Amino acid sequence: MTDAPPQDAAAIRDAALDALERAGSADALEAWRVEYLGRSGRMTQVLRGVAQLPPDERRAAGAAANEAKTVLEQRLADRRAEIEAALAEGLGADAIDVTLPGRPAPNGRYHPSTIVMREIEAIFRGMGFQVAEGPEVEWDRYNFEMLNIPKDHPARDMFDTFWLDANRDPDGGFTTLLRTHTSPMQARIMEAHQPPIRVIVPGKCYRYEATDATHESQFHQIEGLAVDKGITFANLKHTLFQFARQMFGPETRIRFRCDYFPFVEPGVDMAIEWRGDWLEILGAGMVHPNVLRAAGYDPDVYTGFAFGMGPERIAMLKYGINDVRHFLANDVRFLRQFR
Ligand code: YSA
Numbered sequence: 001m002t003d004a005p006p007q008d009a010a011a012i013r014d015a016a017l018d019a020l021e022r023a024g025s026a027d028a029l030e031a032w033r034v035e036y037l038g039r040s041g042r043m044t045q046v047l048r049g050v051a052q053l054p055p056d057e058r059r060a061a062g063a064a065a066n067e068a069k070t071v072l073e074q075r076l077a078d079r080r081a082e083i084e085a086a087l088a089e090g091l092g093a094d095a096i097d098v099t100l101p102g103r104p105a106p107n108g109r110y111h112p113s114t115i116v117m118r119e120i121e122a123i124f125r126g127m128g129f130q131v132a133e134g135p136e137v138e139w140d141r142y143n144f145e146m147l148n149i150p151k152d153h154p155a156r157d158m159f160d161t162f163w164l165d166a167n168r169d170p171d172g173g174f175t176t177l178l179r180t181h182t183s184p185m186q187a188r189i190m191e192a193h194q195p196p197i198r199v200i201v202p203g204k205c206y207r208y209e210a211t212d213a214t215h216e217s218q219f220h221q222i223e224g225l226a227v228d229k230g231i232t233f234a235n236l237k238h239t240l241f242q243f244a245r246q247m248f249g250p251e252t253r254i255r256f257r258c259d260y261f262p263f264v265e266p267g268v269d270m271a272i273e274w275r276g277d278w279l280e281i282l283g284a285g286m287v288h289p290n291v292l293r294a295a296g297y298d299p300d301v302y303t304g305f306a307f308g309m310g311p312e313r314i315a316m317l318k319y320g321i322n323d324v325r326h327f328l329a330n331d332v333r334f335l336r337q338f339r
Helices: 004-022 026-037 042-052 055-094 112-126 154-158 184-192 233-248 289-294 311-319 324-328
Strands: 137-139 163-168 174-178 197-206 218-228 254-259 264-274 277-287 303-309
Touching: 004 026, 004 042, 004 055, 026 042, 026 055, 042 055, 112 197, 112 218, 112 233, 112 311, 184 197, 184 218, 184 289, 218 233, 218 277, 218 311, 218 324, 233 254, 233 264, 233 277, 233 303, 233 311, 254 277, 277 289, 277 311, 303 311, 311 324
Parallel strands: none
Antiparallel strands: 137 174, 163 174, 197 218, 218 303, 254 264, 264 277, 277 303
């Protein structure tokens, strides 16, 4: 006599139920089904074994094995339903409603200074100028001395300067600063290159001055420099007239007036007529012989013109902005208006 089938049925049922709890996917359930209830499954084997038992044991053993099989089939069905429900719930949470309108991606925009500077650059590139950039932390030598503004020159008062404590000369004087204009790049470019030169230099400038509607302590300038044999004031005037007409329209009226900058002779400022008023947009002039000489050029051979303009002031004209301080206030209501 053997009691193996009924005991096996109970033991296999318990092991199977245990394994079923751990099966967490449709694939795992199928593997479980094959292992216990498949054609050669462990519970199927037990049922087949009942036929080999002595007749008086078959009834009880068969009933026990059938009951164990029924329990497993029932639990398999329940477990399948549980897994399908969990899967449906997960899918529901991640479901994408493809019929919803798309959310607009927030686009960045160009700053109005950038827009105007690019426009200015494009105009001068079209006239054969290259574009260069230079350092914002500058030596006194380039910002002033090589531009014919020696130490103690009264013209230094035109440029309220942020001096840096990083370097001092033997007398304890400051030697480095935040550049007050882009003009030091004139000296750097002439020092490093031979004529002919036609270049513009966009960049940030800093002045230690009280701010108001037309003055910021940080702003941009675009410097222009042309040096060659035979450059005259007429070339300067033509270049700036071309620029103003492309920038502000072909009918734009332009005014030149004498002005003083130590690095040019003669010096001028240029204004354009805008909404019934004259608005100054740049300083300019013929490069001073001392500046040419300081860069190693012979002023009897080479002449040049230079100019420096403020893109924020130009943007104010173009867009009707009434205060230069808006440019750096980081107010998105202001910045959103430009593309
Ligand atoms: C003059 C002659 C040259 O051959 C070359 C360049 C120059 C310009 C000279 N370097 C200069 O800085 N002149 S400036 O003090 O009159 O500034 C030029 C332009 O920069 C101004 O017309 C204005 O548009 C802008 N600017 C100056 N200070 C500013 C400013 N913009 C905003 N805030 C400030 N504080």
